[in-house]
Amino acid sequence: MMATDSMDAPLSGLTVIDFTRVLSGPYCTMQLADMGARVIKIEHPGHGDDTRAWGPPFTGGESAYFLSINRNKESLALDLQRPESRPILDALLDRADVLVENFRPGTMERLGLGYDAVAARWPRIVYCSISGFGQTGPRRDEPGYDAVMQGEGGLMSITGAAGGSPFRLGVAISDIVSGLFAAQGIAMALLARERSGAGQRVDIGMLDATVALLTYQAGIYFATGETPRRMGNRHPTIVPYETLPASDGEFVVAVGNDEMWRRFCEVIEAGALGDDARFLTNRDRVRNYDGLRPLIVERLARRTRDEWVRRLKDAGVPCGSVRDIGEVLQDEHLHERDMIAEVEHAVAGTIRLLGVPVKLSRTPGAVRHAPPTLGQHTGAVLHDLGLSADQIATLRDQGVVGGSR
Numbered sequence: 001m002m003a004t005d006s007m008d009a010p011l012s013g014l015t016v017i018d019f020t021r022v023l024s025g026p027y028c029t030m031q032l033a034d035m036g037a038r039v040i041k042i043e044h045p046g047h048g049d050d051t052r053a054w055g056p057p058f059t060g061g062e063s064a065y066f067l068s069i070n071r072n073k074e075s076l077a078l079d080l081q082r083p084e085s086r087p088i089l090d091a092l093l094d095r096a097d098v099l100v101e102n103f104r105p106g107t108m109e110r111l112g113l114g115y116d117a118v119a120a121r122w123p124r125i126v127y128c129s130i131s132g133f134g135q136t137g138p139r140r141d142e143p144g145y146d147a148v149m150q151g152e153g154g155l156m157s158i159t160g161a162a163g164g165s166p167f168r169l170g171v172a173i174s175d176i177v178s179g180l181f182a183a184q185g186i187a188m189a190l191l192a193r194e195r196s197g198a199g200q201r202v203d204i205g206m207l208d209a210t211v212a213l214l215t216y217q218a219g220i221y222f223a224t225g226e227t228p229r230r231m232g233n234r235h236p237t238i239v240p241y242e243t244l245p246a247s248d249g250e251f252v253v254a255v256g257n258d259e260m261w262r263r264f265c266e267v268i269e270a271g272a273l274g275d276d277a278r279f280l281t282n283r284d285r286v287r288n289y290d291g292l293r294p295l296i297v298e299r300l301a302r303r304t305r306d307e308w309v310r311r312l313k314d315a316g317v318p319c320g321s322v323r324d325i326g327e328v329l330q331d332e333h334l335h336e337r338d339m340i341a342e343v344e345h346a347v348a349g350t351i352r353l354l355g356v357p358v359k360l361s362r363t364p365g366a367v368r369h370a371p372p373t374l375g376q377h378t379g380a381v382l383h384d385l386g387l388s389a390d391q392i393a394t395l396r397d398q399g400v401v402g403g404s405r
Helices: 024-034 085-095 115-121 146-152 173-196 206-212 215-224 258-267 271-275 282-287 289-300 305-314 325-329 332-336 378-384 389-398
Strands: 015-018 038-043 073-077 098-101 126-131 201-205 241-245 250-254 319-321 340-345 349-354
Touching: 015 024, 015 085, 024 038, 024 073, 024 098, 024 126, 024 173, 073 378, 098 173, 115 126, 126 173, 146 173, 146 206, 173 201, 173 206, 201 206, 241 289, 250 305, 258 271, 258 282, 258 305, 271 289, 282 289, 305 319, 378 389
Parallel strands: 015 038, 015 098, 038 073, 098 126, 126 201
Antiparallel strands: 241 250, 250 319, 340 349
8 A cells, every 4th residue: 555645634734632542442543543643642651552462463563453553653652650751741742733632531630631621721622531431420440451352242142043153343443433423423523623723532331332333222122122133144134135055154244225135036047036926025034034034045055156146237236245354355356455464663674564455536534654662752852842862761760661772
């Protein structure tokens, strides 16, 4: 992916002080960095972000997990527990537009960096907090972990085979969606600041974010009072909309309306099904699903997955293969869309990362810099704040800051 000048990006000129670690917070700040913001990641000098130690795999000694969500950032290794760090933090906040943290509620207050204290001194700062259950409510003090949120938020109860055990999604969706909502909230708060001149707090609870994903599943419960159940890969309100078996493997179909249903029946050489009164409308097909699916499966067993996918696509019926991650990341279309990027890392050499999914025509984001090594930018950041080389060396010797000399 070609790196563009960050000055052309929509968030250029903004500075983000990033106190986050693990996934939800770093995913949020990565999006801001992709769009041109200067993100200064504050890490403990001894061990840094927890995910630096998560693995294997490691690339050149760097965690693949950490590399996947920390591009375009600077790393300042700073011990927040040391009083000598406070003048540095104050100087950073003097220049900051956004502060992002994902500690448990109360942690930032104990550091003297709670929202009320920061907003009183720096009223223009947009202050974003991500936590398991949000800053209010009876569960605010409980820790938040993705697997717990997938369970508590109902996602696991509707994921898995009908009658089988509940399953966690294959990605940390509660963490990721919390980071997405956080970045969205920050962008809206920055827009509001342009109008009012005042910053505000963005409060993201992982449980809130997870529950927000329930959409039509929650709608089903509100409308019927019945709790949605696990249905495997089928859809509760659209048929056929699921994985189906060909002679050599599974593929996905998404028959979204009745006209599409008739085309689907023609392709699988079952035109009579399209005229069958039991299956004429989507409502009919949902009601009579148990009788319909075996009739479809019988016909699909006659050809291979690739042949069905080709025929259905030619007929305008949405479908696709069930691909593994390796197949996905070799897709020519994704490479053409700059969704696979290569950058030079300080110790790992050339590494590959996912690209930026938000495509802006005039002010695009980009993968410009590799994820930082621990404390890689400590000297540069402190120099920008006006500290001399001797002052920086003294702070290193005292263990207040870390990173290469």
